[in-house]
Amino acid sequence: MSDNTESEYETGPDALPLDGWHRARGARMVPFAGYEMPIQYEGIVAEHQWTREHAGLFDVSHMGQLMVTGTGAAAALEALLPGAIATLKPGRIRYSLLLNEDGGILDDLMITNVTPAGDENGGEPAYYLVVNGATKWDDIAHLREHLPDEITLTHLEDRALLALQGPEAAAVLDTLVPGVAGELVFMQGTSREWRGAALGIGRSGYTGEDGFELSYPADRVEELADALLADTRVRPIGLGARDSLRLEAGLPLYGHDMDESVDPVTADLTFALTKNRREAGGWMGHGPVARVLAEGPKQKRIGLTLEGRLPAREGAEVFAGDAKVGRVTSGGFSPTLGHPIAMATVDTAHTKDGSALSVDVRGKRLAATVAPMPFVPHNYYRGEK
Amino acid sequence: MPRYFTDEHEWIDVDGDTATVGITDYAQSQLGDIVFVELPQVGSAVAKGKDAAVVESVKAASDVYAPITGEVTEANGALEDDPALVNSSPEDGGWFFKLTISDKSELEGLMDAAAYKSFCDSL
Numbered sequence: 001m002s003d004n005t006e007s008e009y010e011t012g013p014d015a016l017p018l019d020g021w022h023r024a025r026g027a028r029m030v031p032f033a034g035y036e037m038p039i040q041y042e043g044i045v046a047e048h049q050w051t052r053e054h055a056g057l058f059d060v061s062h063m064g065q066l067m068v069t070g071t072g073a074a075a076a077l078e079a080l081l082p083g084a085i086a087t088l089k090p091g092r093i094r095y096s097l098l099l100n101e102d103g104g105i106l107d108d109l110m111i112t113n114v115t116p117a118g119d120e121n122g123g124e125p126a127y128y129l130v131v132n133g134a135t136k137w138d139d140i141a142h143l144r145e146h147l148p149d150e151i152t153l154t155h156l157e158d159r160a161l162l163a164l165q166g167p168e169a170a171a172v173l174d175t176l177v178p179g180v181a182g183e184l185v186f187m188q189g190t191s192r193e194w195r196g197a198a199l200g201i202g203r204s205g206y207t208g209e210d211g212f213e214l215s216y217p218a219d220r221v222e223e224l225a226d227a228l229l230a231d232t233r234v235r236p237i238g239l240g241a242r243d244s245l246r247l248e249a250g251l252p253l254y255g256h257d258m259d260e261s262v263d264p265v266t267a268d269l270t271f272a273l274t275k276n277r278r279e280a281g282g283w284m285g286h287g288p289v290a291r292v293l294a295e296g297p298k299q300k301r302i303g304l305t306l307e308g309r310l311p312a313r314e315g316a317e318v319f320a321g322d323a324k325v326g327r328v329t330s331g332g333f334s335p336t337l338g339h340p341i342a343m344a345t346v347d348t349a350h351t352k353d354g355s356a357l358s359v360d361v362r363g364k365r366l367a368a369t370v371a372p373m374p375f376v377p378h379n380y381y382r383g384e385k
Numbered sequence: 386m387p388r389y390f391t392d393e394h395e396w397i398d399v400d401g402d403t404a405t406v407g408i409t410d411y412a413q414s415q416l417g418d419i420v421f422v423e424l425p426q427v428g429s430a431v432a433k434g435k436d437a438a439v440v441e442s443v444k445a446a447s448d449v450y451a452p453i454t455g456e457v458t459e460a461n462g463a464l465e466d467d468p469a470l471v472n473s474s475p476e477d478g479g480w481f482f483k484l485t486i487s488d489k490s491e492l493e494g495l496m497d498a499a500a501y502k503s504f505c506d507s508l
Contacts, residue, residue, distance in 0.1 A: 044443045045418040240417070240444050309421040309468065311441055333420040333443050340420075362423070362439065 016061050017160045017218040018225055025236055033133030035062045037239055044240035048335045051207055051245055052376075055166035056237035057228050060206075064136025065156040065215060066129040067114075068147070073125040076151045080143070081111070082264065082283045084274035085127065088113045093187040093202050097264055097272050098131075098139060099285030103292065104260040105267060106142060107135040108252070110213075112189045112202055128189075128200065130161065130213070132254045146284070159200075160221035165211030165245075167379060168233045173212055176227055177201070186210070186380040195223060203381065206242065208249025208374055210381040247341060248334050250303060250373025256314055257301060257329040257343050265292040266345065268301040299326060300351045303373040304359065306340040306366050309333070312359040316342075319358045319365065320350050328359060336376045342368070389452065389492055390501035396476055397452040399492065407480040408440065408449060408471065411505045416442040419471045424460035424482055431457060431484060433491050438481050440471065453491040455484035 013031040016022070022029065027038030038059065040047060050056055068077060074086040083096040090113045098106040109131045116123035131139045136155075143153050164173060170181035177192050180201055184190060189202035200215035216224045228234050243253070252258055258267035263285075270293070277283065278293060306312060316328040326346030334341045342359070350357060355370040389397050394412035398405040413419065421441040431437040431451035438449040460482045464470055471479040486492075496504060 039444070040417060043417055048443075244443055309441075310423070311420065311446075313446060333441070335418075335443065 016059060017221050018059050018061065021222055021225055022059065022236070027236070027238060030239070032239060033062045035133065037062060038236070040238040040240045041236050044238070044244060045335045047235065047237040047241035048244050050235050051166045051209060051237055051241060052336060053167065055164055055168040055172050055211075055231075055234045056207070056241070057225065057234050058163040058165065058237050058242055059160070059225070060133075060163050060213070061160040061218065061221070062133035063161055064129075064131040064133065064139060065159050065161060066131060066136075066140065066143070067126060067154040067156060068129065068143070068151060069124060069126045069154070070151040071125065072148070073127055073151055076147050077111070077127060078277075078283060080146055080284050082273040082277060082286070082289070083111075084277060085111065085113075090115045090117070091188055091190055093189050093204055095272055097269065098142060099264070099283070099289070100260060101284060101288075103263040103285035103288035105254070105258045105262055105264060105269075106260060107131050107139050108254050108258070108269070108272075109139075110202070110204060114189070114191070114200075128215075134255060156215070158218055159215050160218040162214045162216070162221065162225060162228070163205050163207075163211060164214060164228060164234070165205045165207040165209045165237075167210060169209070169211040170381065172228065172231045172233050173201075175231065184212075185383045195220070199224070206249075206251055207245040208251070208376060208378045208380075209245075210379055243330075244332055244335060247330060247332055247343070248336055248374065248376040249378060250343075250375060252301065252343065253330055257345075262345070263289050263292050263297070265289065266297040266299050266301065297348060299345050300348055301329065301343055301345050302351045303371045303375060304328070304331075304342040304344050304357065304368040305337075305371040305375070306342065306359065306368045308366065309340065310361055310364070310366060311340040312342050312361050312366060312368070317360045318344050318346050318368070319360065320347075320355075325350050325357065334375060340366075341371075341375050343373075346370075388498060389495035390498070390504075391450070391452045391495060392504060393450050395449060395452050397492075397495065399486065402486050403458060403483055404453065404455070404486055405480050405483050406437070406452060408475055409501070409505075410475045413472050413475040413479075416440060416444070416447060418443045419468045422464040422468050422471060422481065424464065425457045427457055427460060429457050431455060441468075449481065451484070452495060453484075454487045456487075457482050457484050459483040 022038040081096045112128045184203040205211040318326040331342030358365040423439040437451040
């Protein structure tokens, strides 16, 4: 039996602020994005289902937390991101992308307008970005190179990030920070004081469930993790379930479902290109991306459902009849649905929902059908109806 | 019926000229939730230390090696309907395949239960 755990770091991985906390709770730790991270505690399927039914606590402190501040910060960010930042109101969160000159995706990220209320003109503009762990150093270098000198970029290295996800997450958080859940809907954020330190709260996540991302000082985060886990509705969840949950939710994973060689249209992330900015441009990579928009992409990211139980993993080739038409970019077994699912990038002619394709796994051709995503419906909180 | 273990976490029960192969409890606990097992064809030849089966967990695909050389005489059909049997009963109902023993000397060098236990404890 062999287990091929990737190890691509020349120097050993770093420890997360909660390293000992994870180990004490039975986590199996693996190297990921330069850190020793918990892949699972009691088991991926049990953790997956717990998050879908109750509330799961994820340590995502490997991710980069950045602050961009200064007069003109919105315009400066709009030169690098294809989304509208100038019209993003304080307390609102938006999904966005960092693109290179060729329109390739350097990273995907969440940006929150955290500008304080201030006087009638507002306080000094401030934007909080959460970027992927594996790409954060490149992102910082890219931002430092391209942001004007008068804009300040701060890497919040002294802060940890937890995600509390699941249908019971709001009720749990409400016991720690009374009233905050009622104040926020999906893609809104705020800040509160909790036990004497600033707690950043964003109602977002990477599971398809309602939930929150919580930014708190790294040297105090164990207190926060303990307080959350003291609630019997909460269990710690590892990276393994994080991956199966996001796959069911149809959320792409950077470095797998898209990377520098893929533009946002091909990655089916056109929604992240704010409509009036698609034509107006003024963002890095606009020229090449506009051409793809005008001509249509050659390939596109789609969802696949597979029959049987054999999963198709990243790299598996996708066929239409005998013709190779693409490849799987991430895939696995869906605990919720009880069959394998995958994301694949395939020739545009074969991206229609219901198209019958096949996937090669170790010489076997598995029947696969193009399926709309999310595979499992999102359960975001968008306010009382 | 003597049982031997490999350092790749397979077990093998020897019964005369045939043997039964599976993966150990330690192996299944490392793999986590198993969703699919790809077993060798009956009649196929497997070689000591070479790929014989594939275990798919939620997390990843892992190869299972043949502990000895031989010809596959039976595959555990129960794993097709219930691959999680490998998690719940790895060293009994969750066996993988049976094979003929080509060369008994290949069993030399495999571990017994006590040696395997101390091997796992050292990991």
